[in-house]
Amino acid sequence: MIRFAVRLSVAGGREAAARLVIIAAAVALGVGMLLTTLAGMNAVGAQNQRQAWLNTAVAPASADPSVDPMWWLIREDYHHGRSIGRVEVAALGPDAPVPPGIPHLPGPGEYYASPALGELLRTTPAAELGDRFPGHQIGTIGRSALPSPDSLLIVIGRTPAELEQLGARQVTQVMTTSPSDCNGCYVGLNANAMTLTLSVVAAALLFPVLIFIGTATRLAAARREQRFAAMRLVGATPRQISVISAVESTMAAAVGTAVGFGLFFAIRPGLATIPFTGEPFFAGDLSLTVVDVLAVALGIPLGAVVASWLALRRVQISPLGVSRRVTPKPPRAWRLIPLVAGLAELTYFIGRRPETTNGQITAFISGFVLILAGLLLAGPWLTMVGARLLAGRASRPATLIAGRRLADNPQAGFRSVSGLIVALFVTSVATGTITTFVANRGAPRTDSIAATSLSKIFWPEEGPAPSADQFPAGLAAIPGVHSVTLVRLNSDPDRWPGLVTCTELDRLAAFGNCPAGAQVAAVPADLIGTRALDHLGKKTYVWQDAGLPATEVDKQPILSVVVNTTSRSALEQARTMLINAFPQGRFPLSVGEWEGNSARQLVQFQQLANVVMLASLPIAGCSLAVSVAGGLSDRKRPFSMLRLTGVQLRTLRRVVALEAVVPLLVVAAVAIGMGFLAAHLFLRAQLDYPLLAPGWSFYLLVAGGLAVSLGIIASTLPLLRRITGPETARNE
Incomplete structure (x- = not known):
């Protein structure tokens, strides 16, 4: 049966080959994005682990009596707005602990510098930087102690008397616990928060891809259903039909998975340069564990099989199920309840913000989740309302036909763009929140007195x-x-x-x-x-x-x-x-420098949100294009008959374009509007800030993404001329 299924999958002509290629491409995109997210999570953990030694001041005392103590002092310095980690040490014996990345502790008048800081020292006038560090450089800090290739770190040797006077601490071991697992550590990242952020990004990216895979699996669904139904009528069992459909999907998914792995390794060097945590990664940090590889290599093909089974479940129930085509029940207004509940929850907390951090997380995250779930649930109803308005105001036949068809089955019209809801909602919330926060509490302008004045405070x-x-x-x-x-x-x-x-x-x-x-x-x-x-x-x-x-x-x-x-x-x-x-x-700094730290991190989140949107919009366009192509293939005969009755080709093209464009634009407008509204309610409740409109770059990104999506949809319209000629009506 498997050999027969393979022959049936590859011997179906151009239609079968196109379907396999599209499914493989969709799977490759999903695999590449999933691997990138998993590798990103691993990279955040690896980068965080290499910052552990910088928290040595809070390390517990060593239980080994043979270890000599050392004086330890770490402070933050700045140069042109960039943070410099300055560690000063003095050994109190020959067996004092040694931080990673250096062969031994520097003596008085010696220091080790990271490669990036060493280069900066060589290219910067000594009066602006080098004169701050006493002595001379005796070596370079190795990669095992560097969170990033761009890290600015220096380990300076001092005398015990100097460090005691500077308020240093005596330590007997170097901290090795990751900052995310350390109580009291002040250098490093909250890896759990980063993992949560990357998980949201993964969902926002993968959801449109999964929709794309499901849409590709349904390509030419009517013809395949008829073929499988005929096989059932001549004696094929539901299990045999499941095997045939599973083999077809597994072949495409396996090829797509392999291509996805190749895509990930091809773009990994470029991904490492993205300073998501504030600094770029080493390329090796973007690694995959055995569990990651097995989960993706086995899970994605399995998911494709499940999608194929769900797409063809009518045939598996009954060979006559294909002929039982009835208009589905229209969606009801109750689908708006979760959406309204989420908005009401965020509105309630304006002026009633919970006092604890956990309370705030519970209140706001649950509100956002409710709104997002409500948008997905209310999507078919909103599509139906938009379609009825389109049909009610129609002045041309194409508009009337498209509106009636969408209103007849709004679930199908919304399905292919539902992945767009997640991406645009997440991006709009992030953009609105970050734009407002940076405007109110972000880094001052470079010509502001906060950026040009320096203060040294003697507390x-x-x-x-x-x-x-x-x-x-x-x-x-x-x-x-x-x-x-x-x-x-x-x-x-x-x-x-x-x-x-x-x-x-x-x-x-x-x-x-x-x-x-x-x-x-x-x-x-x-x-x-x-x-x-x-x-x-x-x-x-x-x-x-x-x-x-x-x-x-x-x-x-x-x-x-x-x-x-x-x-x-x-x-x-x-x-x-x-x-x-x-x-x-503490060393002198400007207000602009410490304000810039938080603003810089927010800008990285905004860039990530932009990536989500730019990736999701074309994927949604591809899903729509596949859906349009599949719909054209399934409706060859009705469209051919319409052409024979005198309907012009451009009218049919308007019908197809409107059926695709209306759900896309409705979903985009509603998702962006709900995202900005949710951001406004959150800002009012948490910070008492009104939402500020994002810059023109956001609207250009949305317009550019929608233009690409519409272009992809338009590329399918020439198919109408080829598949709706008189020979099609005669042959069918």
Whole structure:
């Protein structure tokens, strides 16, 4: 029976060959995307594991008495907005632990640098970067300690006395626990959150592909049903029919799976360069486990067999089932209930946001899931409503025929584009949320005072504050430094922690104003503060009145120094000078740099959402094209008879195009609208932000994807001339 099924599958002429090729292509796409997602999850875990050693400060003490302790201090530095991991060590014996990637601990005046930082040191003026690191480079940090090829890391050797003075900790072992499994680790990623994100991406990408596979399996379904029904009438059993259909699907799925594996390995080097976690991966990180390979290699063909069985289940029930073609019952309005329930849930939490993180996750995720499930369930009903409106307003025969056909079976019209719902909904929610969040709390403009001013804060818990004469005399003389301001400590706990005279604020001009009649303003330590990001550079922003006379300000200890610059070179030179003058505590940085970290991660999520949309729209177009081609093949005789009765070919083409385009556009509009509405409700409930419209790039991406999809659909229309001639009506 299997040999017979193989012969039957490959001996069906062009129609059978085209069906096998299309199914194989759909499977190859699905396999490639699935392997990419699985490899991405593995890469996130591998990258996270190589950041474990950076959390050595929280590692438990070693139980081995032969291990000598070492001093350990890790801090974050910056250069042109890029984060630099700076590790300083000092051995307290010959058997002190050694971090991965280096052969031994560096001595005082020595350091190891990552390849990317080493290159940066060679190409950057020493006054802007190299002078921060005492000594000279003795080697390169190996790959086993680098989260990414672009990681900027340095391990500096110090004396024990220096590190003790800097507030370092003594440790007896290097941390090896992944940050995602470590309680208290502060360097690394939440791998569980990344895995959840990638899982959502996988679903958003794979759902349209599965629809594509199912649609391809149904290609020429009517003709195949008739053929299988004839075999049943001459004695074939349901099991034999199942074997024949399974062999046909398995052949195409096996070829598609092999092509999918080849596609994954071909694009893997390019995928590794995508900085999804903020930094690119090593190509080897995008690996597959034995379980991953077996699950995909066996699961995808099995899924294709199941899809084939479901597509032909009428024949398996009865050989006469093919002839029992009745109009399906129209979908009812109750399908809107989950959609309305999801919107109502998100609306309810506006002003009632749960206090705990778990409560917020439960509230918002369940609302999004309800809306998405509601869209999928309500899709046929929405398609029916759109089709009836189309038919009711029809002024041409083609519009009337297309509207009536869609209204007669809206489930079939919606099925081929249902995968688009997931992609467009996920993309719209991500775009709306990220656009609004970045606009309100993202990185400031590069010409903003938040990006051009540098602050070094001397928090009381980090040691005694410096005196004014300890600041480098050359700081204000650096070309490009506009101003150097000392902010004094405010003892009033109910106001901003810093003090600046109103005379100084007027001189600076860019950092805000004093209230009328005040002599001293209470200001943030960096003269900016997160509350003032929307007012940067505006003279209208007014700080609090500190309630002190100006003569009292210089008597207070220094809280911070704020350096305003006019160039990136000046900012880096000022940073280097301050680091060398005050090596204790946290290093100087700009508001734009730490705000940019979160914004950079959000931008990566937005890029991923764009990939989902750009991939899903053409796949949805392919599904529609296959569905259109299959429908044309099944309706050759009715269309041929219409042509014989005088219906023009362009009218039939309009019918076919409208049947495909109406569900596509209706689904796209509803999915995008519901995505933006869900994003707005979430933002109002969680952050009290109104939704901001995304930039023109989003609309261009949607328009471009829809244009590609419509082009794919249009490519099937020339088939009408070939398959609807008089000979077809005569031969049928």
